[in-house]
Amino acid sequence: MKQSSIIEMKNIHKSFYSVEVLKGVDFDLRAGEIHALMGENGAGKSTLIKILTGIHESNQGDIYYKGNKTVFSSPKDAEKNGIAVIHQELNIIPYLTVAENMFLGKELNTFGLLKTREMNVKAEKYLKRLGIEMDVKLPAGELSVGQQQMIEIARAIAANSEVLIMDEPTAALTDREIDTLFTVIDQLRKENVAIIYISHRMEEIFKMCDRITVLRDGQSIGTKYTTDTSFDEIVKMMVGREIGERYPARTATIGDVFFKVENLSVKGHFSNISFDVRKGEILGVAGLMGAGRTEIMEAIFGSRKKSSGKIYLNGQELHIRAPKQAIAAGIGFITEDRKDEGLILGLSVRENLAVPNLKALSQSAIMSTKKEKAFSKEMIEKLKIKTAGPEQEVKNLSGGNQQKVVFGKWLGIDPTLLILDEPTRGVDVGAKKEIYTIMNEETMKGHSIIMVSSELPEILGMSDRIMVIHEGKVAAILEKTDATQEKIMEAATGGNKA
Template identity: 40%
Template sequence: MPRSADPRPRGPYAEHAPVFEARGITRSFPGVIALAGVDLALRPGEVHALLGENGAGKSTLVRILGGVQSPDGGAMFLEGRPYAPTCTADAMRTGVQVVHQELNLLPNLTVAENLFFQRLPRRFGLVDRRSLHRRAGELLEEVGLDVAPGTPVERLGIAQMQLLEIARTLWQDCRVLVLDEPTATLTPRETERLFTLLRRLTARGTAVLFISHHLEEVFEISDRLTVFRGGRHVTTREPADTDTAEVIRLMVGRDMGAAYPPHVPREPGPELLRAEGLTAPGGRPVSFALRAGEVVGVAGLVGSGRTETVRALFGADRAVDGRLLLRGKEVRVRSPRDAVRHGLGLLTEDRKEQGLVLDMSLAANVTLTATGKVSRGGLLRRGEEDRLAREAVDSLSVRTPGIRTPVRTLSGGNQQKVVLARWLLAGADVLMVDEPTRGIDVGARYEIHQQLVDLAAAGRALLVVSSDLPELMGICDRILVFSRGGLAGEVARADFDSSRILALAYSGYTGTGAGSGSTPTSGQLPSPATESTLRPLQKGDTP
């Protein structure tokens, strides 16, 4: 039911003229109409949520607003004056700051250098390191990022990089702040810290355009919300005048029904993978097994060893110790090439940096790990590549103008399907999936979940790492819970309970919980920079 009243007070700028307006903005790409005459107005001092499925046009509008792309038609206005940035620097000079979903950091530079890259403090012609680190420390403290200013960015995790991107906007003149999926990798504590910052900025008159697939966040922080669908403006409302179910219906154009595919109990088949004392770099020995027909979840805090373990299984990182058995036979996996040869597949948590070649076509990305099937005598058989790519597009319902479309232009959900199609074509019997729906909208999430469940029903074994606890409880047969580099326990589906799983996830930091195997640490919990992105159940989630 819609809420009877919005509990947040309206700001002092609520009745002011818009600080930014987009009127009739259009943008097309080959075979795709990304924006079809959309309007959007941002008032000073408001948080305005922009919602829609992947491919609805949100990110295209953000890139136009930030000067990355130009519209084909329509006009924009900033404080009543025509606004047509030709580049990112143009937008920044006029007070429009954009934090894109794809992080834009310089990995070889330090945290402090990234923060002030455009305005490094100098003394006697040289960079004033003391001043740089002092100012950087103040910004890092403001966003709750507990890292040294001199740390190279390439050593940070994705969640830490996201906070760094946000911190980078705080010292600059900002009339309009655009945040594209800013909380996708943040912990609840970090998200609340971000919301506190946003409230402080809006109190000064800054307009915030907030894009998120987490609707509970939208209803908590936004003053108004706009829904796009298929490149068109659907509605603009205040949160008090609608509810989550209606917003989802407006986004996808239909009733979604259940949040997750119905769970069908299956008798697991033969054991496909067994890890015995497997020790990832910096971790502790873990042992577990996967059987055909199972979807096994992996829960835990950031830094708990989840991603490190699947990377060690796949040979992306060399395991320190332990044995790996596939179909009952011990194998050595020293590289991803070995893993592919043995029927292992890995969908990485960062599909754009580690899972896709963005400027190559859909067809080329699908066949990347199965070149032997599309070549003869060292020469590419283009017809066979096209045939296999079309089969993948049809079987996974990939929405694309064509198989020769650069994969960069596809939405996040369709990009994830392309990576999934690649491993199916490679013949992976054991599929490890790290954060399968990060940055993916509600409609595409359901499709990805259904594909994973269908793969298990077809006899494959799946190991699914996710920070979204409802996701794991929705699709998994059992959940392995990691804590501080080791396996803290296992929870069967009949015993799924968010409190129990979270207790195991924190057990390595508190010295409690079955199987933690760690020394008590006086109740010490992770710092905000390394804490969990594990999201507990929210109202409306269906396990």
């Protein structure tokens, strides 16, 4: 007997201006199941969820919740009725404490006076359920992206929802944090909570989910039980073609040392970091969240002030005190947090692409409209950015296409050293392959890449060497031929010393 659905979405259509985003999508969710919603960036996943939760109104189609035809007026209305969302982009207010963020809009008070102590105690309780020890009195802005993501997850779980929508919940988490989250998800499934799980990480989908629904170009391609399908079949459903090997073969010729760091330190974050990168090489950087990986990259780029240490590029010592000096030296930096650091959301695709390239796109100190338009067209085509055009505001693109814009703006400076911090976070399997190919193309030019990633398959698949950071120190530097997930995790957890 077929289990009844807690949510049914039938023949959902949605257009924005003249662009048809959803073209008759069907989706259903059963109580106590984890149902993956998959598709390339721009396939319509986020739009479907926004229609379900009352952010957008569909042009056609019906939604049934617990058997009743339903239209939620807003996300707050949906949450009040038992549907909570963990968004891909963080909704943390940095100057509020962890506890205040968790109770935002649901503050505990007596006659208008906040019950701060009670909120702190309850916030700690919810975080401990996730296996997280955290000072709930700290301003949330002082935490890492991964820690902020765990606050979002704890906040949603605290709502005791019957339906939980998770949009890329593990994108900023370490393997240890992901294992903790999966334990919690399993418990929620036992408690009959229904979960819509949106992720581009195939391993997660096949490990955690009961069914998979695939969207492509705004249409329902099909729904499969995970036990009855395969990685290759789902990828083909998503992209409409065979994707081939996940990680393209590395073909660059690795030359002499091009970039070198000696005893780099930032007080309170990391100390005496030394490593080098050769021409044409991809150096992967692994480690647990909070180990200091991002902070090291920020110090190299000049967005974080170093305490001590030296940096050399092509044999010359660099004195970088600000990002503009790093850019002038030919260093590009794709940051971990695209929303706050990588993009200006209110500007167009064209304007965002132009930001680090103003000098190259100018003529006699005046911006050349012709050059700017030609450059934006080139990057949109090269990176296959799905957009209505170069004048579309970046905030209206899907998360993965926003990431491609960040990638494109740095490729424009033709960097000889490109630092990538979680470069494929929130990017679909087809776009990942495109980014990996571009990385290969950059190294074939003799350019060097430092890639920070929390995805160990990505680290192993794309790196020539791997540097592992543990508690602000270099724990190991492994050759590709000698590296395994086990060795990386051993070093990342302090079990191996360089």
